[in-house]
Amino acid sequence: MASKAVVLDVPGPEGDRQVRVSSPSRVLWPELGITKLDLANYIIAVGDAFINANGGRPLSLERFPEGIEGERFYSKNPPRGAPDYVRSVVVTYPSARAHPQLILDEPAAAVWAVQMNTVVFHPWASRAETSDFPDQLRIDLDPQPGTDFDDAVPAALELRKVLTEAGLEAFIKTSGNRGLHIFAPIEPKHEFLEVRHAVIAAARELERRMPEKVTTAWWKEERGTRIFVDFNQANRDRTMAGAYSPRALAHAPVSTPLEWSELEGADPRAFTIGTVPERLRMIGNPWERMHENPGTIDTLLEWWKRDLAAGLGELPFPPDYPKMPGEPPRVQPSRAKKA
Incomplete structure (x- = not known):
C-alpha cells in the first residue's frame, strides 16, 4: 500500500515553498533502503550548491x-501540471529540431523533480539565455576495462596543467562512478562545435604527454587499458550527471566537486547521499566561485588549427548525429579492414 503523501518546506530565494511528495516511502535504492523522501531531503540539504551548479541551464x-x-526514462520538457516556479526554454537539438527544455532555478524545483521520480540530473553546458553558447568546457575522463578511478587521477592532474597552459582554470568532480569530470568556465562566445574542437585539442595534447595512459580513440577496440578522454561529451545535447546529482548505482553515490588538493587518495565511493550533506557543511562548496573569472578557448582553438595543419582532422561524432563535415567514416576499424 502506498504511503501517505508528505509536504516539505523547501527554502529558496522567494522564501519557503511547500512541495508535495507522494509515495514518500517508495524505495529507490533497495540495497540501502533509501526512499523517495530520503532523496528529497538530500536535495533540500544540498539545495544551494545544487542550484549553483545546475540551475539556470537546460536540463534533462x-x-x-x-x-x-526498474525501468528508466528521460524527461526534457516540463510535463503537464508543473508548478509555476519550473520554467523552460526552447533549445535546438543536433537534428535542428527545436523544443522546450526544463530549467530549474531554485531548490524547490529540484525537489519537485524528485517527486517526479528523478534520480539523476543532466544539465547542459550552456545557460538558458545563451543556450547555443556553452559557458563550460567539459571533459570526461572515462576509465576503460583494466583501469579504475586511481588511473584517472594522474590524467586529471596532467589535464589541469594542459588547461592552465591554455589560460583556463580547471575544476574537478567525481563522476559518481569510476571516472572524473573536469570543467573549465569559459566566456559564452563560441558555439558547441567550436567548444568541441577546443576539447579535442586539449585531449590530444594530454594524449601526447601520456600516450600509454590516456587515449582519444573513439572505438573501444582501439582504447586498450587506458583512460578514454571523451570529447563527445562536449557536443550539443550531450550531458553528464550534474554536480551534487545522485547516481543510479547500488551504493547511492553522488557526483561530488572536489578541491584539487583532495584528489590524490580520494575514494569516490565515500561520497554518497548519506555523506555529502555533512561534507558540504564542513568544508563548503569547492565549485562556489567557478564562474567568477571565465576564460576563453582561443588558445585551444589555435592548437586545434595547428593539429589540423599537421594532418589531425575531425573525430567521430555520436551515432545519432547527422554526418558532420570532415568526419571520418563511422565504421569500426576492424570492420573497415575486412571490407
Missing part, C-alpha cells in the same frame, strides 16, 4: 518510477 531528468533497478 533521468527518472526511475520503480527505483534504480
Whole structure:
C-alpha cells in the first residue's frame, strides 16, 4: 500500500515553498533502503550548491518510477501540471529540431523533480539565455576495462596543467562512478562545435604527454587499458550527471566537486547521499566561485588549427548525429579492414 503523501518546506530565494511528495516511502535504492523522501531531503540539504551548479541551464531528468533497478526514462520538457516556479526554454537539438527544455532555478524545483521520480540530473553546458553558447568546457575522463578511478587521477592532474597552459582554470568532480569530470568556465562566445574542437585539442595534447595512459580513440577496440578522454561529451545535447546529482548505482553515490588538493587518495565511493550533506557543511562548496573569472578557448582553438595543419582532422561524432563535415567514416576499424 502506498504511503501517505508528505509536504516539505523547501527554502529558496522567494522564501519557503511547500512541495508535495507522494509515495514518500517508495524505495529507490533497495540495497540501502533509501526512499523517495530520503532523496528529497538530500536535495533540500544540498539545495544551494545544487542550484549553483545546475540551475539556470537546460536540463534533462533521468527518472526511475520503480527505483534504480526498474525501468528508466528521460524527461526534457516540463510535463503537464508543473508548478509555476519550473520554467523552460526552447533549445535546438543536433537534428535542428527545436523544443522546450526544463530549467530549474531554485531548490524547490529540484525537489519537485524528485517527486517526479528523478534520480539523476543532466544539465547542459550552456545557460538558458545563451543556450547555443556553452559557458563550460567539459571533459570526461572515462576509465576503460583494466583501469579504475586511481588511473584517472594522474590524467586529471596532467589535464589541469594542459588547461592552465591554455589560460583556463580547471575544476574537478567525481563522476559518481569510476571516472572524473573536469570543467573549465569559459566566456559564452563560441558555439558547441567550436567548444568541441577546443576539447579535442586539449585531449590530444594530454594524449601526447601520456600516450600509454590516456587515449582519444573513439572505438573501444582501439582504447586498450587506458583512460578514454571523451570529447563527445562536449557536443550539443550531450550531458553528464550534474554536480551534487545522485547516481543510479547500488551504493547511492553522488557526483561530488572536489578541491584539487583532495584528489590524490580520494575514494569516490565515500561520497554518497548519506555523506555529502555533512561534507558540504564542513568544508563548503569547492565549485562556489567557478564562474567568477571565465576564460576563453582561443588558445585551444589555435592548437586545434595547428593539429589540423599537421594532418589531425575531425573525430567521430555520436551515432545519432547527422554526418558532420570532415568526419571520418563511422565504421569500426576492424570492420573497415575486412571490407
